[in-house]
Amino acid sequence: MVYLAPLPTFYRVYKRKSTEGFQSVPYVVALFSAMLWISYAFLKTDACLLTTINSVGCAIETVYIVVYFVYAPKGAKIFTAKLVLLVMVAMFGLILLLTLLLSEGAKRVEVLGWICVSFSVSVFVAPLSVIRLVIRTKSVEFMPFSLSFFLTLSAVVWFAYGLLIRDLYVSLPNVLGFIFGILQMALYVAYEDRKKVAVVEQELPEHVLPITKPDTAQKAVEIHRTVEAHGEDKVGDGDQKEIDENK
Secondary structure, three states, rough: OOOOOHHHHHHHHHHHOOOOOOOHHHHHHHHHHHHHHHHHHHOOOOOHHHHHHHHHHHHHHHHHHHHHHHHHHHHHHHHHHHHHHHHHHHHHHHHHHHHHHHHHHHHHHHHHHHHHHHHHHHHHOOHHHHHHHHHHHHHOOOHHHHHHHHHHHHHHHHHHHHHOOOHHHHHHHHHHHHHHHHHHHHHHHHHHHHHHHHHHHHOOOOOOOOOOOOOOHHHHHHHHHHHHHHHHHHHHHHHHHHHHHOO
């Protein structure tokens, strides 16, 4: 569900043919983390669940990155391409090389496990760029609530799973994931409420002072007073006409 949560976001990107300021970093980091967990699962016994879920995650994250690359502006495309090459090719290749050559057996599992922990934490930290964008723009359109919710739920489930199989490397990073998920949901609620208040204020009618014409009867009284004070010769033709109409 965590991998499917951004679907509405990318459907919107597809419909509008624009990434509209969305960042590719969280999806590249998520793909990298899923690849690392697959490598870790191959070294473990009875880790079929880790392999299956992260394989699906790799496929989905790859689709997201391709869609982003198609509709992103030129600068974002170049940045994403460099990030993918750096993370997927250089870093992943280096990690596999070091773990295979410099360690073996249980030590290899331990080394790769801690590497997986560190990059799982980076998956939860990656949305900080989106959080910064939300605070700057005061808009939550770049941070779907569904993604934050399922990220938090996933952290709880994986933490429990790690405890059940007694795997510290699986459970440990999800503590931070839970904290960041709660933070994102709280931020969403805060700025969504602010957005609703702003919309209500815009819908309220403007306070316009009514401009009314002087009452005709009142004007007639004033004209009569003028007649009494100065005589009929001081009354203009227009004023006399109004007096005749009110009789």
